[in-house]
Amino acid sequence: MNLEENFQQKVDDEIKIEPKDWMPEKYRQTLIRQISQHAHSEIVGMLPEGNWITRAPSLRRKAILIAKVQDEAGHGLYLYSAAETLGISRDEMYDQLHTGKAKYSSIFNYPTLTWADIGAIGWLVDGAAILNQIPLCRTSFGPYARAMVRVCKEESFHQRQGFELLLTLSQGTEAQKKMCQDAINRWWWPSLMMFGPNDDASPHTAQSMKWKIKRFTNDELRQKFIDMIAEQVKVLNMTLPDDELKWNEERKHYDFGKINWEEFWQVVGGNGPCNKQRLDARKNAWADGEWVREAATAYAEKKLAKQTTNAA
Ligand code: 3HC
Numbered sequence: 001m002n003l004e005e006n007f008q009q010k011v012d013d014e015i016k017i018e019p020k021d022w023m024p025e026k027y028r029q030t031l032i033r034q035i036s037q038h039a040h041s042e043i044v045g046m047l048p049e050g051n052w053i054t055r056a057p058s059l060r061r062k063a064i065l066i067a068k069v070q071d072e073a074g075h076g077l078y079l080y081s082a083a084e085t086l087g088i089s090r091d092e093m094y095d096q097l098h099t100g101k102a103k104y105s106s107i108f109n110y111p112t113l114t115w116a117d118i119g120a121i122g123w124l125v126d127g128a129a130i131l132n133q134i135p136l137c138r139t140s141f142g143p144y145a146r147a148m149v150r151v152c153k154e155e156s157f158h159q160r161q162g163f164e165l166l167l168t169l170s171q172g173t174e175a176q177k178k179m180c181q182d183a184i185n186r187w188w189w190p191s192l193m194m195f196g197p198n199d200d201a202s203p204h205t206a207q208s209m210k211w212k213i214k215r216f217t218n219d220e221l222r223q224k225f226i227d228m229i230a231e232q233v234k235v236l237n238m239t240l241p242d243d244e245l246k247w248n249e250e251r252k253h254y255d256f257g258k259i260n261w262e263e264f265w266q267v268v269g270g271n272g273p274c275n276k277q278r279l280d281a282r283k284n285a286w287a288d289g290e291w292v293r294e295a296a297t298a299y300a301e302k303k304l305a306k307q308t309t310n311a312a
Pocket of ligand 1: 033034037038039041042045072075103104105106107125126129132155193194195196197201202203204205208218268
């Protein structure tokens, strides 16, 4: 067997690929692309929710939201570290994000207009993220799979707190019920887009399935998500904004309406409602943090110089 065949055999035998193992360059590049963009999504994803920390309706809600946003920062750091094991530096990844070369999840380019949006993000966005991330706990690249185990434990708290927030609103005043339904209406279709384009329009899925980077295709995970949420929304006594959503006994799945892929590619292409705001926030944070990076580097260099002198 040649190197490539040996590699594929390891993947087929469910042997984790570790950073120092031989791997096809395309496998490495696919992982750098996916893991770094996943990390960018976590960091940019902090922005829409961070917008409501100072306006949370109670100390309890504020504490929950602060904990969740902090978790997302931690997820980003795990994932940047996992990507670094493949030979890309943190600065290169940030540069790719800031220059628009790298993507982050389309969902974070939508505005959070009311407090109910925070519930809709937890329930729908983190709910979609969980469905997409649980299989990644079994992805073929070791550091990615191990990072995902910790991330998924925290994601389930994120989803539950979002659902509980909406449940509270759905049992509240007419105005609160209206706010809850409005948020679900605005976040439903963009949440379905999180799973990526249809399988037949996805340039990466087939190869990622062969390399067991992905364990399910985009459409399979999207369908799982729709089937799950179509049941949960009944508990909220709310509806999903899709007249074609109907249980199909034959398929044993929900049929659903057409996704607006034109909107999806517009948002992915940088023309969503908040793309500029999100990228500006990240670029400003990078610029504002320069003095911290310089101070930490100066301290590390001084410490190293001292250790070298002592050792001499
Ligand atoms: N937003 C932005 N770009 C997207 C996208 C989305 N929702 N879905 C797909 N794309 C991009 C892909 O990155 C790819 O572009 P590229 O070649 O320039 O990278 C192109 O569209 C084609 O899509 P594919 O489906 O062929 O690409 P993938 O095989 O990479 O699948 C994916 C896309 C399903 C997002 C996959 O990359 C993945 O599973 N990533 C890991 C999970 C992740 O990143 N989730 C994003 C949300 S994280 C999150 O929600 C945090 C939570 O705490 C809230």
